[in-house]
Every structure is written in structure tokens, then in C-alpha cells.
Amino acid sequence: xxxxxxxxxxxxxxxxxxxxxxxxxxxxxxxxxxxxxxxxxxxxxxxxxxxxxxxxxxxxxxxxxxxxxxxxxxxxxxxxxxxxxxxxxxxxxxxxxxxxxxxxxxxxxxxxxxxxxxxxxxxxxxxxxxxxxxxxxxxxxxxxxxxxxxxxxxxxxxxxxxxxxxxxxxxxxxxxxxxxxxxxxxxxxxxxxxxxxxxxxxxxxxxxxxxxxxxxxxxxxxxxxxxxxxxxxxxxxxxxxxxxxxxxxxxxxxxxxxxxxxxxxxxxxxxxxxxxxxxxxxxxxxx
Ligand code: BEZ
Ligand code: FE
Numbered sequence: 188x189x190x191x192x193x194x195x196x197x198x199x200x201x202x203x204x205x206x207x208x209x210x211x212x213x214x215x216x217x218x219x220x221x222x223x224x225x226x227x228x229x230x231x232x233x234x235x236x237x238x239x240x241x242x243x244x245x246x247x248x249x250x251x252x253x254x255x256x257x258x259x260x261x262x263x264x265x266x267x268x269x270x271x272x273x274x275x276x277x278x279x280x281x282x283x284x285x286x287x288x289x290x291x292x293x294x295x296x297x298x299x300x301x302x303x304x305x306x307x308x309x310x311x312x313x314x315x316x317x318x319x320x321x322x323x324x325x326x327x328x329x330x331x332x333x334x335x336x337x338x339x340x341x342x343x344x345x346x347x348x349x350x351x352x353x354x355x356x357x358x359x360x361x362x363x364x365x366x367x368x369x370x371x372x373x374x375x376x377x378x379x380x381x382x383x384x385x386x387x388x389x390x391x392x393x394x395x396x397x398x399x400x401x402x403x404x405x406x407x408x409x410x411x412x413x414x415x416x417x418x419x420x421x422x423x424x425x426x427x428x429x430x431x432x433x434x435x436x437x438x439x440x441x442x443x444x445x446x447x448x449x450x451x452x453x454x455x456x457x458x459x460x461x462x463x464x465x466x467x468x469x470x471x472x473x474x
Contacts, residue, residue, distance in 0.1 A: 246386045263435075266434045299371065322470070330362050333406065378401050378427050423442060
């Protein structure tokens with residue numbers, strides 16, 4: 188077959204997929220071709236516009252490195268990450284809602300004891316985080332691994348400023364106690380713009396969008412026989428809750444970071460100045 192035109196090219200490409208190695212590859216490839224062709228038919232790009240699109244994707248690939256994943260940012264900012272999340276993690280009674288993983292998770296964060304301060308000595312408002320982990324039946328899960336990570340009071344993660352933090356900070360792995368509880372001290376995170384000095388940042392500004400996320404603490408919680416939970420808890424009242432650049436906010440994940448007076452903190456520690464407190468009870472789904 189040859190001499191394809193605007194009307195025949197899509198079917199010609201679809202026909203070529205008949206030898207795909209498996210059903211799923213055939214299904215995904217055919218859908219991609221149909222949607223991509225429909226997009227081009229709708230947009231009718233000029234040759235220059237199409238070249239710009241290719242240059243954008245090329246640049247997106249070029250800025251990716253071990254510490255920067257621009258394609259994930261692209262997926263996040265176009266709402267695709269949250270769409271994939273919604274398809275794969277339906278809301279379940281008693282289970283905490285999920286949200287995006289984001290690019291700042293680090294495998295193998297330092298294990299810390301309950302109650303430890305993970306701020307790495309960085310300045311900020313003292314912040315006590317307490318919580319529980321339970322199963323769908325409401326029973327406490329003992330020994331669950333609770334990975335946490337968050338930004339500093341200027342909105343930067345440790346991995347964005349290793350020369351300043353001198354290593355990993357504001358991240359750790361805790362284990363819940365025999366009542367399914369965990370607690371730690373740190374500094375209150377701030378809202379922050381996602382990395383926007385690359386092609387995704389240029390795209391956002393061309394689209395008339397800001398790059399900000401509301402202040403939040405990330406959690407990844409896992410335990411044998413339960414599905415791993417990837418989520419955040421957002422600060423109530425944050426100005427970006429309704430315009431999170433990656434569409435990650437769910438009402439169930441918003442909590443007050445309560446300003447507490449000096450004195451005995453909920454974990455029994457005496458504080459000589461005011462501090463913030465966040466408490467959240469996490470529910471895991473059985474696997
Ligand atoms: C984050 O919350 O760490 C994050 C999520 C998506 C894109 C950029 C950052
Ligand atoms: Fe984050």
C-alpha cells in the first residue's frame with residue numbers, strides 16, 4: 188500500500204499493528220495512533236509548529252537526569268499522573284486517598300526512631316507530626332514503614348540543595364509502634380514552585396499558569412499484606428489548595444497545621460516556644 192492521504196493514513200498505520208507481540212501492545216498502540224492522529228486533525232499544525240513540538244519533547248528528554256525527571260513533571264502538570272492515579276486507586280471506605288509521588292522521593296531514606304527530629308538542623312517553625320496507621324477494619328498496623336519527606340521553610344527539598352543541607356534531611360523512615368502510632372519533629376514546610384527552569388516551566392508560563400504547590404508533607408506507608416499508600420497531607424488554609432499545579436489536592440488530605448503554645452507538646456516533650464502540630468490517621472487497603 189502507498190499513496191496515503193489525510194483520510195487513509197490512520198487506517199494504514201492501524202493495519203500495520205496486526206503483528207503486535209501481544210494483545211495489550213496492540214490495544215495501546217492502536218489507541219495511541221487513533222488519538223494522536225485525531226489530535227493532529229483537530230489542531231492542523233503548520234510544519235513549524237510540529238517542529239516546535241518535537242523540539243519541546245527533545246528538550247524535555249535532554250534535561251532529564253538522575254535527579255531531574257522532566258517527563259514526570261510534564262505528566263503531572265498535564266493532569267495525567269492524577270488521572271492514572273484515579274484509575275488505579277478508587278476511593279475505598281476506611282482507606283486514605285492517594286496522590287502523586289512527585290520527583291523528590293529518595294529510596295532508602297535514613298531509618299529514625301519515633302520522636303526524632305529530622306530537620307537536619309535547618310531553620311524553620313518547629314513542627315510535630317503525629318499519626319496512626321490502620322487497616323480497613325480499623326485495627327492498628329504495628330511495624331508499618333512510614334516514609335516521610337517534605338520541603339524546608341523556603342520550599343526546597345534536601346536534594347535540591349545538598350551543598351547547604353550536607354546530605355539528606357527532612358526525610359526519614361519510621362516504624363509504627365504496637366498501637367500503630369508514629370511521631371517525629373521537623374520544621375514546617377512551605378508552598379513551593381515545582382522546578383520551572385526547564386521546558387515544563389516554559390510551557391506553564393506560555394499557558395498562563397503558575398508553578399506552585401500548596402505546603403504538604405509526603406507519606407509512603409507500607410506493611411505486609413497491605414497496598415502501599417502514596418499520599419501527602421496538605422496545610423489547611425494554603426493559598427494554592429485550589430490551584431495546585433499538579434492537581435493533587437483532595438479534601439480528605441487537607442488538615443490544619445495547628446499552632447500550639449509553648450509548654451508540653453502532645454508527645455510529652457516540653458517546648459519553650461510555640462510550634463505547629465499535624466495529626467493524621469492513615470488507612471491502608473488490604474492487598
Ligand atoms: C512534589 O510534591 O514533591 C512534587 C509533585 C509533582 C511535581 C513536582 C513536585
Ligand atoms: Fe512535594
